[in-house]
Amino acid sequence: xxxxxxNSPSLSVQxxxxxxLNCDYTNSMFxxxxxxxxxxxxxxxxxxxxxxxxxxxxxxxFTVFLNKSxxxxxxxxVPSQPGDSAVYFCAARGGAQxxxxxxxxxxxxxx
Amino acid sequence: DAMVIQNPxxxxxxxxxxxxxxxxxxxxxxxxxxxxxxxxxxxxLLFHYYDKDFNNEADTPDxxxxxxxxxxxxxxxxxxxxxxxxxxxxxxxSRDSQYNEQFFGPGTRLTVL
Numbered sequence: 001x002x003x004x005x006x007n008s009p010s011l012s013v014q015x016x017x018x019x020x021l022n023c024d025y026t027n028s029m030f031x032x033x034x035x036x037x038x039x040x041x042x043x044x045x046x047x048x049x050x051x052x053x054x055x056x057x058x059x060x061x062f063t064v065f066l067n068k069s070x071x072x073x074x075x076x077x078v079p080s081q082p083g084d085s086a087v088y089f090c091a092a093r094g095g096a097q098x099x100x101x102x103x104x105x106x107x108x109x110x111x
Numbered sequence: 112d113a114m115v116i117q118n119p120x121x122x123x124x125x126x127x128x129x130x131x132x133x134x135x136x137x138x139x140x141x142x143x144x145x146x147x148x149x150x151x152x153x154x155x156l157l158f159h160y161y162d163k164d165f166n167n168e169a170d171t172p173d174x175x176x177x178x179x180x181x182x183x184x185x186x187x188x189x190x191x192x193x194x195x196x197x198x199x200x201x202x203x204x205s206r207d208s209q210y211n212e213q214f215f216g217p218g219t220r221l222t223v224l
Contacts, residue, residue, distance in 0.1 A: 002153070009151065032211050043115070043201055043215030044154075089153070093211055097142050097161060101153040 023090030134202030
């Protein structure tokens with residue numbers, strides 16, 4: 001039973017355009033959500049987060065949107081750059097000190 | 112730079128031969144985690160330590176054990192590795208229970224022959 005799902009295993013976007021990565025969750029008790037970025041041969045690194053009391057959080061080119069009624073969040077990257085090519089993981093706080101991860105979406109930015 | 116270090120980066124073991132993976136951190140964080148990640152799957156939490164308190168996930172096999180001798184180090188012991196245990200093992204830390212962000216090491220890729 002996967003509580004956090006990223007239904008698109010891969011996404012290809014033209015450089016300079018918007019990248020939109022999606023994530024769905026099933027547990028309404030999740031109260032905090034994070035996005036991690038992972039390059040090959042490295043561990044995931046924190047990118048941006050959002051509390052369930054908000055519906056949007058912005059940090060430079062990265063914006064996360066949360067739709068609680070739909071149990072859906074998305075990460076927007078504008079404009080997309082070649083260095084954004086990586087695997088992106090969505091995660092949700094599933095209890096004290098614990099995160100539940102999605103299976104990741106591989107983003108490729110084409111020049 | 113403060114960081115999370117995992118050794119070795121690649122580990123090959125034989126079926127049934129015990130193996131230990133190592134994680135160290137210079138962040139002085141209270142919480143340390145071990146995750147298992149198989150290809151194209153989500154990282155799966157095996158267990159975590161809050162300081163010296165060990166917290167095992169209900170579905171973590173008994174074959175997996177962990178030790179945290181001090182704040183900086185945490186070990187993952189696989190007593191009798193099976194072919195299904197081949198995976199990437201990720202260590203992570205967080206400052207405290209109130210902090211959501213986890214800091215990850217680069218992982219150890221385990222191969223079981």
